[in-house]
Amino acid sequence: MASISTRRLHKELSEIRTEGCPCGITLLNADNYETWFFSIEVLGESLYQGEVFKLMFRFDASYPISSPAVQFVVDQNSQAPVHPHVYSNGHICASILGTEWSPVLSVSAVCVTLQSMLASCKVKERPVDNDRYVRTAPDNPKKTRFQYDDDTV
């Protein structure tokens, strides 16, 4: 029997393939049940008009009980959005990716939440502790314990 996480991801993927992604989100690559890539942009008026970002989801065997590791891809072709909750290495500080993750959420739901996080941004700036965090950050953002102290952004 396929594992619980594989079965769940298989269903999410078929739904994405039949129903399509939410507006502004495109599936780039989902060749396996470990790592998926999406492109994400904010439609309509926002500080990120015309910018397209790349999101990476990494799943372990306990998905969807535990959250996926989600971050923006930073390489020659793409950058992390400049946002008070996004570090320059692509790591994201969002409670639904940590303590408020619930198995009711899905890959699509995370994409939509991140899209609205960008859309509601008022000032394009990095988190205050960006340099310190990026210097010592683990490869997997799930190993970081973020403090969610600001609900307003």
Place this chain on the structure above:
Amino acid sequence: MFKAAGFAEFIYADLLELVAGLATSDRLWGDFTDEHKSASIVMYMRLLTSAHIRANCESLAGFIHDPESSGSELTVGQFCEMYVEPMGKEADNVQIYALVRALGVDIRIADITEHNTKGEVPFIDPGQEERSSPEADGDDGTLVLLFRPGHYDIIQKTLFE
């Protein structure tokens, strides 16, 4: 019930299958001790609790408050998203009540933190007012739990010869 609560089919279908299999499962011990399966069973119970709270939001709304910040108002939906559906959140009275109603079981909880000077421990009966025999003592299928901070034990009545 899950559909009415707004959960997508792909979220609960596998869980239903897993839990339905438990009733006849001769692998009960194995499933309960398998990390992923036992977590999925807990997740099923959480969804069931959430669906029941959402379905009965009118009668339960008055009991819902934010356990982490007193004073701030939460809607029933926000409460379920923040304190019922995520794993690892403690179940307070509202969740306990909703789950026993959803499962149709009767429980009594001995709350050891509330004992009086004689060492007697009061029982809490979630849903007692709807029950025909208020003095249930475990002989009628009522599940009796012992609550210590952070942990519940099942108490069973044993007859000594």
